[in-house]
Each structure stands twice: as structure tokens, then as C-alpha cells.
Amino acid sequence: MPTLITNIKELLQIRDGSLSRVSGTEMKTLPTLKNAFLLIDDGLIKDFGKMEDLYEIQVNEVINAQGKMVLPTWCDSHTHIVYAGNREGEFVDRINGLTYEEIAAKGGGILNSAKKLQQTSEDDLYKQSAKRLDEVIKLGTGAVEIKSGYGLTTEAELKILRVIKKLADNYPITIKATFLGAHAFPSEFNNNKEDYVDLIINTMLPKIAAENLAEFIDVFCEKGYFSVAETEKIIVAAKTYGLIPKIHVNQFNSIGGIQLGVKYNALSVDHLEVMTTEDIETLKNSTTMPVALPSCSYFLGIPYAPARAIIDSGLPLAIATDYNPGSTPSGNMNFVISTACIKMKMTPEEAINAATINAAYAMNISDTHGSITKGKKANLMITKEIPSYGFLPYAFGSNLIDTVFIDGKQI
Ligand SMILES: N=CN[C@@H](CCC(=O)O)C(=O)O
Numbered sequence: 001m002p003t004l005i006t007n008i009k010e011l012l013q014i015r016d017g018s019l020s021r022v023s024g025t026e027m028k029t030l031p032t033l034k035n036a037f038l039l040i041d042d043g044l045i046k047d048f049g050k051m052e053d054l055y056e057i058q059v060n061e062v063i064n065a066q067g068k069m070v071l072p073t074w075c076d077s078h079t080h081i082v083y084a085g086n087r088e089g090e091f092v093d094r095i096n097g098l099t100y101e102e103i104a105a106k107g108g109g110i111l112n113s114a115k116k117l118q119q120t121s122e123d124d125l126y127k128q129s130a131k132r133l134d135e136v137i138k139l140g141t142g143a144v145e146i147k148s149g150y151g152l153t154t155e156a157e158l159k160i161l162r163v164i165k166k167l168a169d170n171y172p173i174t175i176k177a178t179f180l181g182a183h184a185f186p187s188e189f190n191n192n193k194e195d196y197v198d199l200i201i202n203t204m205l206p207k208i209a210a211e212n213l214a215e216f217i218d219v220f221c222e223k224g225y226f227s228v229a230e231t232e233k234i235i236v237a238a239k240t241y242g243l244i245p246k247i248h249v250n251q252f253n254s255i256g257g258i259q260l261g262v263k264y265n266a267l268s269v270d271h272l273e274v275m276t277t278e279d280i281e282t283l284k285n286s287t288t289m290p291v292a293l294p295s296c297s298y299f300l301g302i303p304y305a306p307a308r309a310i311i312d313s314g315l316p317l318a319i320a321t322d323y324n325p326g327s328t329p330s331g332n333m334n335f336v337i338s339t340a341c342i343k344m345k346m347t348p349e350e351a352i353n354a355a356t357i358n359a360a361y362a363m364n365i366s367d368t369h370g371s372i373t374k375g376k377k378a379n380l381m382i383t384k385e386i387p388s389y390g391f392l393p394y395a396f397g398s399n400l401i402d403t404v405f406i407d408g409k410q411i
């Protein structure tokens with residue numbers, strides 16, 4: 001039986017089904033309908049319109065959204081939420097003056113998380129990760145991409161990907177899995193890095209493909225991590241198994257990761273804190289979505305991705321949390337949106353577009369998620385009473401999300 005939401009102060013992000021992403025000046029527009037209704041049936045958005053055009057209909061439930069906004073749930077296209085424990089100690093080390101790179105160089109960082117994860121059972125890892133997922137769903141996230149990458153052995157990488165699969169089976173939200181075995185070189189491969197790349201290609205990838213555990217391939221393409229040549233080798237091998245590239249590039253240095261991503265039709269290139277004009281030029285006329293991770297810049301105190309230069313050059317932009325224990329121990333998309341506005345000078349319209357329709361594109365789900373469109377999933381949220389949608393990024397730190405619907409069901 002259908003559910004009807006009535007008296008919606010403003011229904012945000014109404015789009016035609018054919019739209020998959022918005023770029024450049026298009027990002028400044030957020031199509032809305034004031035004083036609206038929305039009808040949910042069979043888990044999908046069945047209809048919406050002005051209250052004055054509401055017709056007689058038999059429904060199961062009527063929700064009065066007087067004074068409240070309704071919008072599609074956030075799509076978080078870049079997370080690492082399947083991890084063990086935390087890295088609170090390194091947080092304090094950084095407060096005391098060490099840099100992220102210095103901590104990694106002395107065996108902390110990703111290797112620290114990998115050690116913890118290797119010692120954690122699959123059940124415990126599931127429990128820890130499910131808790132994080134529960135939290136972000138309540139904050140309005142209705143689809144999430146999750147990467148492996150804190151295992152760094154065949155067994156531990158498979159453990160993470162199986163946990164992701166179990167989360168996808170047990171939770172109603174859409175979950176996409178990414179294989180990120182190339183997140184860091186385990187220390188035992190320090191003197192023979194090619195052997196680790198070979199392990200990824202010859203052992204991990206075939207097993208992951210055989211169990212159908214990932215849709216995307218990711219590599220941390222960065223100085224001190226994986227070179228452009230190593231990244232290319234891994235992407236080429238992964239593509240033979242049908243995995244689509246979504247890669248970590250330009251976090252600390254611009255070394256050619258964007259050019260590589262575009263060459264191999266990456267679905268997205270993520271981080272982008274350090275961008276050259278050539279990097280921006282390369283992204284033009286490509287199908288690759290640039291993805292910025294504002295909370296990572298906030299937490300590490302590193303530059304923010306130059307959103308203005310990216311959008312003003314006509315490109316699209318998506319934003320995501322990067323939820324992980326080292327650089328972003330937060331999965332709050334509302335904070336990401338506020339930070340994008342406050343620190344990256346994105347307008348509320350641009351930030352909401354970046355976290356919905358463009359973020360859905362960066363996860364390959366824009367045909368079902370990311371906008372209020374008839375026939376798309378009824379993954380929606382109702383805000384608390386707010387004066388306007390600009391209040392969402394403005395009142396940073398307040399939880400303004402009242403109710404979340406996934407597949408038309410209230411969470
Ligand atoms: N930069 C690479 N990977 C993660 C952080 C890894 C970590 O510090 O644990 C990121 O996207 O920020």
C-alpha cells in the first residue's frame with residue numbers, strides 16, 4: 001500500500017530520469033517544488049506534484065511534512081568503513097606535530113590499520129562496520145561505496161570484501177564494493193614491491209572475481225604508495241575481470257593519476273587536493289567524475305580540492321566522506337556538504353547536487369538514485385523544520401535530518 005507525504009515545504013532535486021550528472025554552471029541550479037506532495041509505492045517514487053494538484057488516492061499512511069523539506073538521500077561514493085579499531089593515537093601524534101606522511105613512514109597509517117584488521121575475526125569486523133553503517137543511514141546516507149584495502153594479504157582482503165557483501169545482503173541501502181588491495185605496500189614487500197603488485201594481480205584479483213566480491217578497482221596512486229606505472233598494471237589486469245576503475249589520485253602530489261584514470265575511463269578520480277591546470281584540462285570531455293573529500297582535508301589540515309576551479313571550468317564534481325580510521329573518522333555527509341560550502345566555496349545548490357545526482361553517477365547508480373524522479377527508489381529524507389534548504393549547510397554540526405526512508409520504508 002502506498003505512503004503519501006503531504007504539505008512538503010519544498011521538495012528538492014526534482015529531475016528528469018534521463019539526467020545522469022550535472023556539470024559546470026548547471027550545478028548552480030537545484031530544481032524544487034514548493035508546497036508539494038510525494039507518493040511512494042512499492043519502494044519507488046510513484047508520483048509527486050503541487051499540493052493543489054493532489055488527487056484522491058487510497059494510501060496506507062499519510063505523513064504531514066509541514067515546514068519540512070524532502071530530498072533524495074545522500075550517496076556516499078567513497079568510503080573505507082570496513083576497518084578494525086581506530087587510530088586515535090595517531091590523531092594525538094598529529095596534534096603534537098607529526099605529519100600524516102611521517103606517521104605512515106614509521107609504520108603507522110594504513111599498515112597500522114591492516115595489522116589490527118588481520119587480527120580481527122570476520123564476525124567482529126562485521127559488527128564494528130555495521131555500527132558505522134547504522135549511524136550513517138540515520139544521517140541520511142541511502143547508498144554507500146565501500147573499499148577493501150585495510151587487509152593487504154589475500155586472506156584479509158577477502159575477509160573485508162566478504163564483510164561488505166554481508167552488509168549489502170543484510171542492509172536495505174545500496175552498497176557497492178571496491179577492491180583496494182593496492183592501498184599501501186605491506187612492509188615485507190619493501191624491497192620487492194613488484195611482488196606485491198603481482199600478488200594483487202595473480203592471486204587476489206582472480207579470487208575476488210571468482211567470488212564476485214567487487215565491482216570496482218581502486219589504487220592509491222601517490223608518491224610513496226603506488227606509482228602511475230604500477231597503478232596502470234593493476235587497472236589493466238582488473239579490467240580483464242570487468243572491474244571498473246575508481247582511483248585515489250592527487251591527494252598530496254599530482255603525478256599523472258588523473259591522466260591515467262581518464263585514459264582507462266575511470267568512473268571517478270577521488271581526492272584531488274593538489275590539482276594542476278593540466279589535470280583540470282584532462283578531465284574535460286571525459287566521462288570520469290571528479291570526487292572531492294572535504295572532511296579528509298578538514299581532519300588532516302591539508303588543502304581542499306579546488307572546487308571553484310573545477311566547477312568553473314565546466315566540469316562536474318561529486319563530494320563524499322572518505323570515512324576511514326586514518327584521514328576521516330566520520331561518515332557524516334551533512335558535515336561534508338557544510339564543509340564543501342564553507343571551505344570550498346560551493347553554493348548550497350552545488351553541494352547538494354554534488355552529494356546526490358553526481359555522487360550517484362560516481363557509484364554507477366544514477367538511474368535509480370540521486371534525485372526525485374518517478375520510478376527511482378524512494379530513498380528519501382525529511383528534514384526537521386527549517387527555513388530554507390540553505391540552512392542544511394549553514395547550521396553545520398546540527399542534525400537536521402528527521403526521517404529517512406530506504407526503499408520507501410521508514411528507518
Ligand atoms: N589516502 C588513502 N587512503 C585513505 C586513508 C588511509 C588511512 O590513513 O588509513 C584516504 O582516502 O584518505
Ligand SMILES: [Zn+2]
Pocket residue numbers: 078079080248322324
Ligand atoms: Zn579514500
